[in-house]
Amino acid sequence: QVRLVESGGGPVQAGDSLRLSCAASGLSFSTYIMAWFRQTPEKAHTWVGSITWSGQITNVANSVKGRFTISRDNDKNTMYLQMNNLKADDTAVYFCAAQNTGGLTSDENQYQYWGQGTQVTVSS
Numbered sequence: 310q311v312r313l314v315e316s317g318g319g320p321v322q323a324g325d326s327l328r329l330s331c332a333a334s335g336l337s338f339s340t341y342i343m344a345w346f347r348q349t350p351e352k353a354h355t356w357v358g359s360i361t362w363s364g365q366i367t368n369v370a371n372s373v374k375g376r377f378t379i380s381r382d383n384d385k386n387t388m389y390l391q392m393n394n395l396k397a398d399d400t401a402v403y404f405c406a407a408q409n410t411g412g413l414t415s416d417e418n419q420y421q422y423w424g425q426g427t428q429v430t431v432s433s
Contacts, residue, residue, distance in 0.1 A: 311335040311422045313405050318427030321395055325431075329390040331405030331424060338386040339363065341409045345379065345390050346417055347401035348426070356415035357403070360388065368413055373399075395431045402426040 317329040331343070345357040358369035360379045367379045378391040388405060406420035 311407075313407060313422055313424035315403060315405050315424045315427035318403060318429045320430045320432065323396055323431055323433050325395050326391070326393045327395060327429060329392065329403055329405075329427060329429075331388040331390075333386045333388070333405075333407065336407065336422070339383040341407040342411070342413060343379075343381060343388045344406045344408075344415075344420060345388075346404045346406060347399075347429075348404070349401045354417065356417065357390070359413045359415065361413055366413060368415070370415075392429070395429075397431050397433045400429060400431045402428050 312334045314332045315329060321327055339362055342359060344359040346354060347357050348354050356370055357373060358379045360367045360381055364381050369377055376394045381388040404426045405424045407422040408420040411419055
């Protein structure tokens, strides 16, 4: 079975940093495009960023550009989201996702596998 498990979330203050991890098992990790999405308290489900097979290319949403960085360690079957200068608007449940049906995309419908999510709460 494919399993994606997020970790690293928690309550923080605005301006703080946090690193999320997504540990994958049950798949050939290096053959999958990986992505982060988030669901806000208003239930909006939005794309955060994506990363290619060996991390050569990363794309992130304009709302987090310059603050968030995606990386991956294929030897550890793990993807990371480094979040700096967190803002209250970053409060959300963060999900990792995986797909091997295409290239880099922000379309959540293209992603085959999803984790359960980890809560990030940013207080002003």
